[in-house]
Amino acid sequence: MRRTMMYLPGNNPNMLQRGYLFRPDGLIFDLEDSVPMNQKDAARILVREIVSHQNFGHCELTVRINGMDTEFWRDDLEAVAAAAAVNLRVDGIRLPKAESPAMLSLLDEALSETEAKYGFEQGRFRVFCLLESAAAVWRAYDIATSPRVTGLTPGGEDLAADLRTSRSPDEVELDWIRRMILVAGRAAGVDVLDAAYPLVHDLEGLRKQTAYIRQLGFDGKSVLHPGQISVIHEVYTPSESEIHKSLRVIQAEEEAVRRGQGAVAVDGRMVDAAVIKRARYLLNLAAGDEARP
Amino acid sequence: MSANDSPCSVSPASCSTSSPGRKIPLHIDGYGATVPYRGVATRKPEGYGRGRRLRQSGRGKLLAGIEDALSASGLRSGMTISFHHHLRNGDHVVNAVLDACARMGIEGLTLFPTALFEVHEPLVEHIRRGVVRRIMGSINGALGRMISAGEMEVPVVLRSHGGRSRAIISGEAPIDVAFIAAPTADRYGNLSGCFGRSACGSLGYAHTDALFADCVVALTDNLRPHLVAPASIPQIYTDFVVELPDIGDPKGIVSGSTAVTRDPLRLLIARYAARVIETSPCFRNGLSFQTGAGGIPLAVTSFMKEAMLRRGIQGDFGLGGITGYFVELLKEGLLRRLLDVQSFDAAAIESLSGSPAHVEISADWYANPWNAGAAVNMLDVVVLGATEIDRNFNVNVNTEADGSLLHGIGGHQDTAAGAGLTIIAQPLLRGRIPCLVESVHCVTTPGEVVDVLVTEYGVTINPRCPDLLEQVKGVRDLPLVSMDELIDKASELSGTMDPLEQQDRVVAVVEWRDGSVLDVVRQLGR
Numbered sequence: 001m002r003r004t005m006m007y008l009p010g011n012n013p014n015m016l017q018r019g020y021l022f023r024p025d026g027l028i029f030d031l032e033d034s035v036p037m038n039q040k041d042a043a044r045i046l047v048r049e050i051v052s053h054q055n056f057g058h059c060e061l062t063v064r065i066n067g068m069d070t071e072f073w074r075d076d077l078e079a080v081a082a083a084a085a086v087n088l089r090v091d092g093i094r095l096p097k098a099e100s101p102a103m104l105s106l107l108d109e110a111l112s113e114t115e116a117k118y119g120f121e122q123g124r125f126r127v128f129c130l131l132e133s134a135a136a137v138w139r140a141y142d143i144a145t146s147p148r149v150t151g152l153t154p155g156g157e158d159l160a161a162d163l164r165t166s167r168s169p170d171e172v173e174l175d176w177i178r179r180m181i182l183v184a185g186r187a188a189g190v191d192v193l194d195a196a197y198p199l200v201h202d203l204e205g206l207r208k209q210t211a212y213i214r215q216l217g218f219d220g221k222s223v224l225h226p227g228q229i230s231v232i233h234e235v236y237t238p239s240e241s242e243i244h245k246s247l248r249v250i251q252a253e254e255e256a257v258r259r260g261q262g263a264v265a266v267d268g269r270m271v272d273a274a275v276i277k278r279a280r281y282l283l284n285l286a287a288g289d290e291a292r293p
Numbered sequence: 294m295s296a297n298d299s300p301c302s303v304s305p306a307s308c309s310t311s312s313p314g315r316k317i318p319l320h321i322d323g324y325g326a327t328v329p330y331r332g333v334a335t336r337k338p339e340g341y342g343r344g345r346r347l348r349q350s351g352r353g354k355l356l357a358g359i360e361d362a363l364s365a366s367g368l369r370s371g372m373t374i375s376f377h378h379h380l381r382n383g384d385h386v387v388n389a390v391l392d393a394c395a396r397m398g399i400e401g402l403t404l405f406p407t408a409l410f411e412v413h414e415p416l417v418e419h420i421r422r423g424v425v426r427r428i429m430g431s432i433n434g435a436l437g438r439m440i441s442a443g444e445m446e447v448p449v450v451l452r453s454h455g456g457r458s459r460a461i462i463s464g465e466a467p468i469d470v471a472f473i474a475a476p477t478a479d480r481y482g483n484l485s486g487c488f489g490r491s492a493c494g495s496l497g498y499a500h501t502d503a504l505f506a507d508c509v510v511a512l513t514d515n516l517r518p519h520l521v522a523p524a525s526i527p528q529i530y531t532d533f534v535v536e537l538p539d540i541g542d543p544k545g546i547v548s549g550s551t552a553v554t555r556d557p558l559r560l561l562i563a564r565y566a567a568r569v570i571e572t573s574p575c576f577r578n579g580l581s582f583q584t585g586a587g588g589i590p591l592a593v594t595s596f597m598k599e600a601m602l603r604r605g606i607q608g609d610f611g612l613g614g615i616t617g618y619f620v621e622l623l624k625e626g627l628l629r630r631l632l633d634v635q636s637f638d639a640a641a642i643e644s645l646s647g648s649p650a651h652v653e654i655s656a657d658w659y660a661n662p663w664n665a666g667a668a669v670n671m672l673d674v675v676v677l678g679a680t681e682i683d684r685n686f687n688v689n690v691n692t693e694a695d696g697s698l699l700h701g702i703g704g705h706q707d708t709a710a711g712a713g714l715t716i717i718a719q720p721l722l723r724g725r726i727p728c729l730v731e732s733v734h735c736v737t738t739p740g741e742v743v744d745v746l747v748t749e750y751g752v753t754i755n756p757r758c759p760d761l762l763e764q765v766k767g768v769r770d771l772p773l774v775s776m777d778e779l780i781d782k783a784s785e786l787s788g789t790m791d792p793l794e795q796q797d798r799v800v801a802v803v804e805w806r807d808g809s810v811l812d813v814v815r816q817l818g819r
Contacts, residue, residue, distance in 0.1 A: 017786065018558060021749050023770070226557040 001025045001285065002060065002151070002191055003220035005234045008144050009034035010043035015068070016050045024227035026060035031076050032067065032096050044079045051083040051090055053270050062092025062128060068103055074110060080125070081114045091124055092150075097158070098129035099136050104146035111148065128193070131181060132158040140181050144188030151191040153222060154181050155199065171209070182217050193221045200225035210235040212242040238282045246279035246286075313687050313736045323427065323797050331755040333710055336807040338663040338757060341462035342368045346507045348532070355480045355534030356593060359393040359512070362533045363470075366508040368394070369428075371401045372469035375506060377499035378408035379474070379486060379635060383545025385513050388415050389537070399666045405468060405655070406430040407457065407498040408701050412545060420445055429466060429551025430457075431701020440800055441697040443816040449698065449801040451691060451737075454634070455660025455707035456806035457739050458501040463663060465808060471506035473499045473526065475539045478513035482531025483524035486636070487646035489515030491541045494636020494645045495615070496525040500655030503530040507790055514540045525653055547638055553595050553618075558720060558749045563592030566676055566718045566747045568771045571600045572764055575673040575714050580608040582674040583708055586616050586637040589718045593676050594618040601627045612668055613659070613704055615641040615651070623650055632668050634659045634704075660707035662806045669704070669711030676716045677705055680723075681733040684776055686740030686755045688717060689733035691803060694726045696793040696817050698801055702737055705805045709742040714761075718747045727783035727790070734793065735803060736768040736812040750774050794818055 004024040008015045012030045016060045019027055025202045029051060035043040047063065063083075065076035077093070084090040095107060104127070111125045127148045131137050132155030144152055154177050160166055165173045178194065181226050185192035207246055210221060210232050238246070248266050253276050256264040308316045311330040328336065356362050368374065374394075376387050387406065391413075394402060400423045407429045409416070417439050419425045429450040433439060440449055452460060460466035463654050473496070478488035486496040491514055503509050503526045511526075516536045527737060566589070570576055582597070584590035595618060601608065610630040611619040617640030622628040624644075631651045636642045644651045660669050669675075680699060681689040688709075693699040709715040719728050729748075744754040744761060751772030754762040765771055794817065801814035 014558075018749060022557065022561060226561070 001220070003285075004223045004232050005060075005062070005193060005220065006226070006229065007034065007064070007196070011035050011039045011136055013046060013050065016047065017054060019226070020056040020059045022229050023057075024059060024223055024226075024229050025220065026062060026092075027056060028062050028064050028094055028222070030064045031072070031079075032064050032180040040066070041075075043071075044076060048079040048083045052086040054087075056089070060092065061087070061090045062094050064094040064096060066096070067097040068107065069097065077110055077114055078138070081118050081120070084120070084124070085118050091126055092128060093125055094128045094130065094153075096130045097132050097136070097155075098127075098143055099133065101142045101146045104129070104143060104149065108114045108147040123148065128153060130155055133162045134159075137177055137180055140184035141187055142286075144184050144190050149188070149190055151193050152181050152185045153193045154178055154195050156195040169205070178213065178216060178218070186217065189215055192217070194218045194221040196222035196224045197228065198224065200228065203227065203231050206231050207235060236285055238286045242282050243286045246282045249275055249279035250283070302625070311736075311811055312741075313365035313685070313738060313739050313811065317810050317813060318799065321448060321813070323729075323803060324799075324802050325645070326400060327802075330739070330805045332807040333805075334662070334807070336805075336809050340664075341377065341520065342462040343467060343505055346506060350532065352481075354482055354532065355516075355536070357535075357536055359390060359537075360397060362510045362512075362535045363390075363393055363399070363573040365533055366470045366510055368399060368470050368508075370399050371403075373403040373405050373429075373467065374500045375405040375468045375471045376407070377473065377496065377502065378406060378410070379493040379496055380491065380541040380546050381493075382410040382412045383491070383542035384410065384412055384474065385539060385541050386472060389512075390472050391416060391419045391424060392804065395419060395422065398756070400424055401426040403427040403429060405466065407454065409433065409436060410545075411435075416552050431703075432698050433700045437693075437698035437700075441606055441655065441692075441798070441814070441817045443798060443800060443818075445800065448799050448813075451702055451801055451803045452509060452704040453660065453706040453804075453806045454498065454656045454704045455577070455662055455669065456702070456804055456808065458655070458657040458661045459663045459806065460804075460808060461501050461505050462661065463656065463808075468502055470508045471499070471502035472508060472802045473503060473511045473531075475513040475515075475526075476540070477515045477517060477521055478511050478531075478534055479517050479519065479521040479528075480529040480534060481520075482509075482522040482526075482534050483510055484511050484513075484526040484531065485521050485524050487525075487642060489513075490543055491515070491539065491546060492543075492642050493541075493546050494642035495633045495653045497634035497654055497659065497764070498656050499526060501657045508532045510535065512537055512540055514538060517724065540550045547636070547642065552588075553592045556588065559589050560592055561749050562718050562720065562747055563589050564596055565752055565771060566593045566716050567596035567600060568768065569716060569745055569747065569752055569765060570597060570674050570714065571604070572768050572771070573674075573714055573761060574764070576600070576604070576606060578607050580606060580673050581610045581612065581671055582676075583611065583613040583669075583672055583712070584619075584676045585678075585702075586614050587678055589678070590676050591616060591618055593718065594622070598622060598625075598627060610671075612672060613708065617641060620644040620651070632659070647685060651661060660704055660711070660806070662707070662710070663805065667707070667711065669707045672708060672712040672715045674716065675708040675712040676718050677709060677738075679717050679719045679728060681728055681730050682717055682719065682743075683730050683733045683740075684745065684780060686717075686743040686776075687733050687736045688738040688740070688743060689735045690737045692803070694723075694734075694790070696734055696795060696814075698814060702803070706738050706742075709738045710806065715743050716744070716745045716747055717743055721748045721750060721779065721783050722787055725787050727787045729779050729783040730790075731780065735814050737803060739805075739811065746776075746779075748774075753779055761780075 004028040066072035475484040751774040
């Protein structure tokens with residue numbers, strides 16, 4: 001599950017050490033925007049050491065490296081690999097300003113070299129792409145089908161600026177962007193994760209936006225503040241009636257298999273593979289927190 | 294060397310061991326014979342307490358200044374003077390009175406405040422010059438460091454609010470002259486804390502002093518020409534009244550408003566604490582609780598309000614230091630009464646002055662273990678903090694990580710002993726310093742009256758509460774963590790602290806609320 005992927009500033013040891021206590025589905029150790037230029041090296045070392053030596057419970061662990069248009073990204077990859085040599089759960093790279101399949105090929109090449117150097121299995125590192133320009137959004141499907149890509153996320157402020165607009169309260173300017181990226185991601189078979197909601201104390205606005213992107217089909221959202229996590233989890237938690245219906249779909253399917261029947265109906269509607277897939281997805285979400293250690 | 298391993302100040306044969314395993318000298322110079330702590334309620338009261346001094350008064354109580362009042366009170370060198378701390382860090386009265394004593398050549402005084410603050414740093418000089426010989430009450434800041442370094446001739450005595458009122462009423466700690474900072478007073482000594490530029494709300498800690506001191510001097514910066522009524526302390530207890538230009542700095546007396554923490558980790562702790570309360574059998578109609586004014590406790594109050602509304606629970610009373618958050622609960626019908634021994638903010642003062650459901654109580658009523666029933670005995674839940682807590686759930690709030698005397702006991706012991714559910718809510722680390730240790734430097738509150746520790750890592754239940762453990766097991770979003778895991782985690786994050794260097798000499802005595810000696814604090818350094 002990737003309902004909540006929380007950014008942790010790479011220069012904040014307190015949050016780096018304890019962010020997982022808020023129980024997001026994933027952590028993003030950020031070396032990019034939250035770290036001032038004069039602290040890049042210090043943050044990289046800090047993240048490497050903390051990620052190497054600490055247990056983060058159930059969280060999926062990724063590192064947002066600096067963009068490939070900067071001088072930092074190769075050093076960032078090296079630090080991630082060094083941490084991954086100790087902490088086997090580190091396997092995600094979040095790439096900002098992912099622009100093109102060519103860029104992803106270059107990253108793939110660099111990661112392959114790093115994996116070879118550390119003796120990791122080839123392809124161990126997976127990539128989450130942040131699409132932060134109109135051109136990147138336009139090439140979303142090609143990026144999503146590039147090697148190692150496992151998730152797409154639309155940009156926020158940078159993307160709005162590239163569209164020659166600004167972020168409005170209802171984010172109407174991102175409406176079609178979200179839909180395009182969602183279709184591209186689904187077509188490529190990767191996860192699609194929404195951008196963070198920037199107004200960290202506006203929990204009602206967050207709830208409304210989360211309900212909207214969940215209905216669109218997004219798998220989750222990036223998180224900027226721990227207070228956002230419970231709201232997003234609540235929205236992604238299926239209702240009692242959804243759980244009840246999903247259980248009946250699965251039971252009907254199992255019964256049909258047992259009896260050798262080809263098709264089965266629930267509440268007068270035929271249950272096909274798509275309905276079963278949806279039911280399993282909802283039950284997996286419902287398990288959510290319950291299944292955690 | 295931890296305090297647990299520390300030697301007695303005299304030979305081992307002259308020591309006893311209090312029940313948390315602390316070595317207590319049988320006799321401490323400047324304190325006298327000790328009664329080692331043997332358990333929460335093992336020391337029983339007998340007989341009668343101290344009566345009030347009989348006196349006859351005429352009409353003329355108003356005096357021109359502090360020095361006139363000192364003369365009229367009969368204060369002499371070696372006597373005991375008391376103060377209350379409702380003016381907190383804005384108080385000007387303690388310093389003004391001690392300055393006057395120094396000018397008049399009065400020396401060797403025992404200072405008996407309900408608490409002292411940073412603003413009282415000038416006491417350092419009065420101690421060095423011999424004006425003050427002994428302190429019975431909390432100390433902190435420069436005063437704490439000075440005394441921890443051994444600069445005071447006799448040990449400080451630390452008592453809880455309930456223990457202090459017990460000591461006064463039982464006759465163990467008589468007061469010669471009580472000085473009462475009164476934000477409003479009339480010429481005949483009716484005193485109120487609710488009005489005036491130095492308004493502080495409740496004068497609850499001063500009640501016992503007013504009743505039992507041999508002489509009571511009120512100091513006010515709001516002398517009214519008419520009768521002040523209703524009064525917190527009525528004229529029958531007040532011997533003299535002195536008008537001063539100001540008794541305090543309003544900015545240091547109350548907060549305009551107290552605020553819930555915005556620190557996500559502290560909010561997480563508060564949410565876990567509120568979930569424990571909601572899960573416990575205490576969470577029912579008629580609930581009573583005390584949470585205090587710190588960032589975490591205020592957030593607990595806020596989360597409890599949410600839970601009470603969601604579950605349709607109406608509580609009975611809120612106790613102790615009252616804030617605007619408690620006042621909200623009262624106004625919204627979620628609590629029926631507030632019992633206020635100290636008002637922390639402007640909303641609490643306004644409510645106390647206007648609402649009959651908001652009741653001012655004395656420290657005796659609040660917490661004295663030797664009366665017919667203190668309010669803490671009726672508490673369902675209390676949420677408290679800690680400077681350190683150890684494997685056996687013993688809590689230290691008296692000394693800092695460097696061993697210096699930090700602050701007083703307040704109501705910590707009293708509420709922990711009285712409440713049905715005692716929760717310590719505290720981050721695992723303060724900066725880089727662990728709050729979880731193998732053995733606390735000083736025992737303020739013994740682990741036998743602590744039920745739950747809540748940190749950002751989850752909830753740790755005292756093994757003496759198996760029923761509670763069963764109740765919180767499996768509760769969604771309420772992780773359980775063992776004491777072993779927590780101590781390992783603290784050690785992993787912070788490393789091992791170097792042992793403190795300390796001498797044999799005792800610089801402070803920590804009394805349990807019944808007057809037995811729970812622990813001692815020793816002089817720092819080689």
